[in-house]
Amino acid sequence: MPEVPIFERLCVIGFGLIGGSIARRAREAGLARALVAYDASDAVRTRVRELGIVDEVAETAQAAVAAADCVIVCVPVGAIAGVAAEIAPSLAPGAILSDVGSTKLGVIGALAAHIPPHVAFVPAHPMAGTEFSGPDSGFSALFEGRWVLLTPPAGTDEAAIGRIEAFWRGCGANVERMEAAHHDRMAAMVSHLPHLIAFTICNTAEGLEDESRREVLQFAASGFRDFTRIAASDPVMWRDIFLANREALLEMLARFTEDAQAMARAIRFGDAAYIERSVERGRAIRQSLIEQKQA
């Protein structure tokens, strides 16, 4: 565990599942001497005050960041650039700016123009979540044993990266560094494509005639059900992720579609050996997950 506090004054912008979990954990583990929060929604700010888990709830984003030595932006990917533009002039010299967006290349590109030279930007992606959202949904153990990926552009201040890494380790997470473009392809495959498929198959079921739709729900335990858990996530968050990671996601979807079409062709022409090999490979991947204790 790193020496605490890591930050004097930590500012969380956006108090949803991730922002709320960061604040709860930081408070519990003493990761920051003081905690300040801001959310664009009046209702959320009121609720955060009631919860009493931060030292201060600011009325503007600028006021929130003013004296902070670390600012973590926890808003949907599509809103990060706007927030950055809003807070940039108020960031303190030497402050570290970070985010929690699920895509990185787009975020880095959108922020580049706004970040003042006296601020270090350390992009981060905590790979953790639940299907819940809002100021009450966060909990301090959310990041325990999960991965946080850092994708700092070349030339980012190493001390700043080290402090962000220490912060996430203090949240109980495993931290790994990778190149932003690589991150986005990997995230497209392990997270964005499965979510896209989950939403899509729900829509396909929804499009069936009434009787069949009722039965899909009635008999969902046969496989369909497994696909719906991740389909329960926040629409705005996912809309933004899909749009922000467009290129990588479309490529992975294209690869998947080719593979699905090859399978369809094998089924149509009765190529039993092809189908069996595909199923065997699926099983092998599952087996690897079990061996790596990720299942």
Added chain:
Amino acid sequence: MPEVPIFERLCVIGFGLIGGSIARRAREAGLARALVAYDASDAVRTRVRELGIVDEVAETAQAAVAAADCVIVCVPVGAIAGVAAEIAPSLAPGAILSDVGSTKLGVIGALAAHIPPHVAFVPAHPMAGTEFSGPDSGFSALFEGRWVLLTPPAGTDEAAIGRIEAFWRGCGANVERMEAAHHDRMAAMVSHLPHLIAFTICNTAEGLEDESRREVLQFAASGFRDFTRIAASDPVMWRDIFLANREALLEMLARFTEDAQAMARAIRFGDAAYIERSVERGRAIRQSLIEQKQA
């Protein structure tokens, strides 16, 4: 609970997960006065004898069915017709023949030619399973609270249907009757398509360059993992199901692919409203499952 025993001599052909679970439950609940089993594999027959859960393990399928008043064929869908042809001449007058295949139209067509007029054929599909297979994988509670769908062709003896229904209720299952073609479409949507997608996405991941493949396993918790549980199933069983339910499965895959392509197009051209609506609908389906206590 129905009055037991329902059958004097119940014969189970094929002693895998389903056949083994039927035998265990029948014994435990006294659903049959005597239990006889047959499996094409010498090793399985030997193991079933060791397990001591049936009264008799026959050396041939013909001998197994000879004096049975009910025969349930529990082999992969692709092997059912062959087994039926083999046992048909030995079936006792008044016997009931049933199966547990995941597709019904093909099975009914394949068997029609073989069933003697003095035998009632009641096709059944217990919608239950695990990712395990073999004679040791079965357990008596497998069907508890699960659905068993009966798809008897028009004109099937009602008394025979009633006894098969009673048998499955004795196994703890809920029983519903539907038309075979309708069953196959529904099963394609709730079970076969999700499995096809699960196998396919595992193959897509497998096709990535080495570094990314390693990471897919490392970071699988972000969504990918949920798709792999059902990809752990038996390759021969699924090969047979895909081939036997070709038309319905290809139609559902085509519908899904259209929906996925519509989503891809929305992502490419930045149609945020379309994406958000799709995600909302996915959430709504998940919500319905939770309300129906199927989640």
